[in-house]
Amino acid sequence: MKLLIKNGKIINSNKLFIADILSIDGKITKVKKNISTKNIDKIIDATGKLVFPGGIDPHVHMHLPTHAGYSSDDFYTGSRAALFGGTTTLIDFVTPHKGQLLCDALDERDKEAANSLIDYSFHISPVEWRSTLKKEIKKCIKKGITSFKMYMAYKNSIGLEDDDIYKVMKIVGEYGGIITLHCELGDEIEELRNSFAKENKLTPEYHCQSRPAELEALAVNKAIKLAKKANCPLYIVHVSSKKSLKYIKKAQDKGQTVLAETCPQYLMLDKSKYTGDFYKVAPYIMSPPLRKQKDTKALWKAISDGVVQTVGTDHCPFTLQQKKAGIDDFRKIPNGAGGVEHRLALLYTYGVLEKKITIQQFVNITSTNAAKIFGLYPRKGEIAIGSDADIIIWNPNIKNTISTNIHHQNCDSNIYEGISTKGAPEYVIVNGEIAVANGKMLKKIL
Numbered sequence: 001m002k003l004l005i006k007n008g009k010i011i012n013s014n015k016l017f018i019a020d021i022l023s024i025d026g027k028i029t030k031v032k033k034n035i036s037t038k039n040i041d042k043i044i045d046a047t048g049k050l051v052f053p054g055g056i057d058p059h060v061h062m063h064l065p066t067h068a069g070y071s072s073d074d075f076y077t078g079s080r081a082a083l084f085g086g087t088t089t090l091i092d093f094v095t096p097h098k099g100q101l102l103c104d105a106l107d108e109r110d111k112e113a114a115n116s117l118i119d120y121s122f123h124i125s126p127v128e129w130r131s132t133l134k135k136e137i138k139k140c141i142k143k144g145i146t147s148f149k150m151y152m153a154y155k156n157s158i159g160l161e162d163d164d165i166y167k168v169m170k171i172v173g174e175y176g177g178i179i180t181l182h183c184e185l186g187d188e189i190e191e192l193r194n195s196f197a198k199e200n201k202l203t204p205e206y207h208c209q210s211r212p213a214e215l216e217a218l219a220v221n222k223a224i225k226l227a228k229k230a231n232c233p234l235y236i237v238h239v240s241s242k243k244s245l246k247y248i249k250k251a252q253d254k255g256q257t258v259l260a261e262t263c264p265q266y267l268m269l270d271k272s273k274y275t276g277d278f279y280k281v282a283p284y285i286m287s288p289p290l291r292k293q294k295d296t297k298a299l300w301k302a303i304s305d306g307v308v309q310t311v312g313t314d315h316c317p318f319t320l321q322q323k324k325a326g327i328d329d330f331r332k333i334p335n336g337a338g339g340v341e342h343r344l345a346l347l348y349t350y351g352v353l354e355k356k357i358t359i360q361q362f363v364n365i366t367s368t369n370a371a372k373i374f375g376l377y378p379r380k381g382e383i384a385i386g387s388d389a390d391i392i393i394w395n396p397n398i399k400n401t402i403s404t405n406i407h408h409q410n411c412d413s414n415i416y417e418g419i420s421t422k423g424a425p426e427y428v429i430v431n432g433e434i435a436v437a438n439g440k441m442l443k444k445i446l
């Protein structure tokens with residue numbers, strides 16, 4: 001398949017220019033002006049449009065098992081929603097059962113992801129310490145997975161003690177990988193949750209109160225120290241608070257490799273969402289919880305200053321019926337919300353158009369940086385000769401209003417309900433094939 005995109009304004013991580021792009025059989029083969037139109041299967045005129053490398057979402061949880069059932073998007077519906085929003089690569093998680101070898105869990109998860117419409121990769125989570133981990137981690141790295149995710153929270157299921165986190169960091173550092181870490185102090189949060197419960201404070205707002213910003217920031221500080229001692233690069237997932245950013249910046253200024261991710265929900269929404277009746281509040285129950293407006297402002301600034309490198313969605317939706325598992329006890333509400341479909345439009349509208357970030361920062365945080373951090377670059381994350389033809393042709397004039405009625409995420413609520421956006425993908429090209437055109441799916445349904 002030969003696809004030619006004419007006259008688009010190409011936005012790469014460090015360059016902005018008008019040119020044509022030729023893709024042959026899924027790879028970009030030419031990027032220059034006036035490419036011949038002879039023997040081309042399909043030509044798209046991108047005059048007046050922006051052309052971005054396909055979005056890479058470095059943090060999604062498709063088909064995640066919980067006590068309330070699986071998160072409501074599987075790899076098929078979730079990748080479909082991602083495509084409509086301009087994301088062409090997902091990085092999800094492998095979470096082994098206790099006792100299961102990391103590579104076995106990876107193979108199992110790979111099968112679950114086989115119905116994805118787009119490329120994907122994984123972070124692998126050691127959920128317990130064992131002496132064979134060194135060998136297992138080495139094997140995963142050999143298979144091309146370099147990122148290992150651990151949780152300081154959720155200690156009664158997948159979270160690890162600090163000593164064990166340190167031991168894993170040492171191994172991963174030694175083998176040239178990276179640790180991604182959920183930073184919230186698990187024991188202190190557990191104590192707060194249980195003390196609220198004892199006082200019969202069981203409504204959803206106590207989810208937020210039991211996970212204060214201080215406990216995220218203290219975890220971030222602790223993680224930075226552990227990673228320094230272990231000599232291991234650290235990527236902190238879903239940073240939500242201004243206090244955490246202070247520790248991250250301090251470490252970065254001292255030359256430590258500490259990278260940070262935030263999510264659209266922490267940039268767009270605040271804790272005022274935690275007032276009201278259960279069904280209104282439950283969709284916003286996530287960890288970390290939404291914070292104050294001063295935190296959202298600090299996060300935008302941190303992107304602009306280069307302290308935060310990526311924006312992932314932490315896409316993990318649950319239906320209202322699933323959220324209802326915690327109607328009598330906030331501790332039982334499955335944590336997480338959807339957003340994979342809206343990341344680019346929100347960051348473009350409220351970041352680029354409101355001049356909080358530049359258009360090149362937009363490309364960096366939605367695509368290039370994740371590709372570089374997680375070993376996908378230059379195959380992904382750039383419009384360049386030899387790269388995968390994952391390309392977004394962005395119409396800056398399309399206006400939308402986000403709504404459960406029209407979204408493609410498999411969920412009966414949307415945390416961005418009613419928010420307007422300007423700018424949307426007119427074409428989404430995946431491996432050289434047009435997957436979405438003018439809001440319609442063209443890619444073969446599996």
Ligand code: URP
Nearest residue numbers: 286287288314316335336
């Ligand atoms: O509430 C959230 N974020 N759920 C997904 C799991 C996690 O902690 O990232």
Ligand code: ZN
Nearest residue numbers: 182237238287
């Ligand atoms: Zn997390």
Ligand code: ZN
Nearest residue numbers: 059061314316
């Ligand atoms: Zn997550």
